[in-house]
Amino acid sequence: MLEELYVENLGIIRSARIEPGPGLVAVTGETGTGKTLLLGALRLLRGDTARADRIGPHGDEARAEGRFTIGATETVVARRVAEGKSRAYLDGAMVPAKALSERLDSLVEIVAQHEHVALGRETSVRRLVDGLLDASGREAADHYQQAWERLVTLRADREALGGDPRGLARDLDLVRHQAAEIAAARLHPGEEEPLKASLLRLRHAGELIESLAAVAGGLDDEGGAGDTLRTALGHLEAAGRIDPGLQDLVTRLRTAITDIDELARDLRGSVDSIDHDPGALAAAEERAAVLAGLRRKYGATVDEVIAFGAEAADRAVHLERLATRAETIAAEIATAELAAAAAGEALAASRRSAGKQLAEVARGYLLELGFRDPTLEIEVEAAPPGPHGADRVRLLFASAAGLVPGPVARVASGGELSRLVLAIRVAAGVADAEVVAFDEIDAGVGGSTALAMGELLARLATDRQVLVVTHLPQVAAFADTQIVVERTGREAGVRPVTGDDRIAEIARMLGGIGESDSGREHAAELLALAASRRRG
Numbered sequence: 001m002l003e004e005l006y007v008e009n010l011g012i013i014r015s016a017r018i019e020p021g022p023g024l025v026a027v028t029g030e031t032g033t034g035k036t037l038l039l040g041a042l043r044l045l046r047g048d049t050a051r052a053d054r055i056g057p058h059g060d061e062a063r064a065e066g067r068f069t070i071g072a073t074e075t076v077v078a079r080r081v082a083e084g085k086s087r088a089y090l091d092g093a094m095v096p097a098k099a100l101s102e103r104l105d106s107l108v109e110i111v112a113q114h115e116h117v118a119l120g121r122e123t124s125v126r127r128l129v130d131g132l133l134d135a136s137g138r139e140a141a142d143h144y145q146q147a148w149e150r151l152v153t154l155r156a157d158r159e160a161l162g163g164d165p166r167g168l169a170r171d172l173d174l175v176r177h178q179a180a181e182i183a184a185a186r187l188h189p190g191e192e193e194p195l196k197a198s199l200l201r202l203r204h205a206g207e208l209i210e211s212l213a214a215v216a217g218g219l220d221d222e223g224g225a226g227d228t229l230r231t232a233l234g235h236l237e238a239a240g241r242i243d244p245g246l247q248d249l250v251t252r253l254r255t256a257i258t259d260i261d262e263l264a265r266d267l268r269g270s271v272d273s274i275d276h277d278p279g280a281l282a283a284a285e286e287r288a289a290v291l292a293g294l295r296r297k298y299g300a301t302v303d304e305v306i307a308f309g310a311e312a313a314d315r316a317v318h319l320e321r322l323a324t325r326a327e328t329i330a331a332e333i334a335t336a337e338l339a340a341a342a343a344g345e346a347l348a349a350s351r352r353s354a355g356k357q358l359a360e361v362a363r364g365y366l367l368e369l370g371f372r373d374p375t376l377e378i379e380v381e382a383a384p385p386g387p388h389g390a391d392r393v394r395l396l397f398a399s400a401a402g403l404v405p406g407p408v409a410r411v412a413s414g415g416e417l418s419r420l421v422l423a424i425r426v427a428a429g430v431a432d433a434e435v436v437a438f439d440e441i442d443a444g445v446g447g448s449t450a451l452a453m454g455e456l457l458a459r460l461a462t463d464r465q466v467l468v469v470t471h472l473p474q475v476a477a478f479a480d481t482q483i484v485v486e487r488t489g490r491e492a493g494v495r496p497v498t499g500d501d502r503i504a505e506i507a508r509m510l511g512g513i514g515e516s517d518s519g520r521e522h523a524a525e526l527l528a529l530a531a532s533r534r535r536g
Helices: 037-045 097-104 122-130 135-161 165-184 192-203 205-220 225-242 244-273 278-298 302-326 329-368 414-427 447-460 499-511 517-535
Strands: 002-010 013-018 024-028 061-070 073-082 085-090 093-095 108-111 375-386 389-398 435-439 465-469 481-488 491-497
Touching (some): 013 037, 013 491, 024 447, 037 061, 037 073, 037 435, 093 097, 108 414, 122 329, 122 375, 135 302, 135 329, 135 375, 135 389, 165 302, 205 244, 225 244, 278 302, 329 375, 329 414, 389 414, 447 517, 481 499
Parallel strands (some): 024 465, 024 481, 108 435, 435 465
Antiparallel strands (some): 002 013, 061 073, 073 085, 375 389
């Protein structure tokens, strides 16, 4: 249960700390005092969306903290909301807001005053019904989910096939051709640059031969540089015999002549190595054309073309598998559709049973809440299989026998909606939570009906904590603890009331006559009546 709640700068509440206590806790106060802000704090602690408009005028952030007892374990949760951001804490550690939801979602249930809107939505009614499914019903729901997922997977496979066998065949032929064309080229990574260099040499082979031969001839032909240097060497050697100090120059000249002779031989070798075969040039030109064509279609470089070829080969294998499946997938889908329909019928049957139970129990509560002979039906109609089942679920209501049941939002009045919400949520197992909060669901209710509502809420609070924001003195009179929210100017304060203070608050709720003796007498009588009904 909620042991302690602290809020700061939440709306007009500057700060407040309450210890609700067990049983039924009524939150009362004048209109506009900010009673529902306390339940807004509970929503924050439960991990709901943090709205910046909840930040009050007394600071830059709103803050809510709650201390809960879950079994024998005490848990402290906190939430801070500032402009554009929210921070959540669990037992002192910063956590994502969803962590609060995971911890408190099954502990705290909040029923809002606009809950009747949800009763007009198929998804909301289905969720209430599914919460009452027995073991076989839950098994049927699991079985349907498996059948639906199988059907979805098969339909996705069919979409991958393109839905057109001829189109699949065309795609397969295309990727096979692409892979084969690239494979036939026997590409080598990075071969473009060597090929470019080879083509340049082949295209200018004649010019190269002519230039290199001319250089070689100038070095070693008769009268060339070699002959000139050898003649010079003879003269230098003669001088060296006269002057031994010239021997170093003689050695250097001999080395130069050797280098020149080697250079001439290398030049002749280069001339001999140049391929001047027109066939070699044609082959290189053809290879360059092949690479250019492949790059134009499949990639900017040979490496990209090789990668494209590998992908095309993999794609061909995948399409071949799909083509094989295309022959059988239609039959598989037909079988899966039948299985989903059958599983959907079984789930719909379970939902009808749970819906009947929900309607019967809720109708009993409606009788307690002042309806004479209401009609409440959970209609489960067959529908094409979908994510949630093969049915449509609707809640139909009529306030009296003889009236045609219809959608809640269309046929129920404001006071009827309040009682309907309470009856259905209690019947649907809202009491499974340890803390149940009702946010002004008593609109349009008064008199003996209000007493019945208070008695039902008190009974619901027998073994759990129930918080109710209410303007009805008949409901507040049944509370084990009453908390009043009072506003002074731009601020609101929160305080528990007991004894004479509680009598004065109940009197005020009875008609604003809290200061009169008659008002206080009426309030005391109401509290005594509620106490006797609780004992009875």
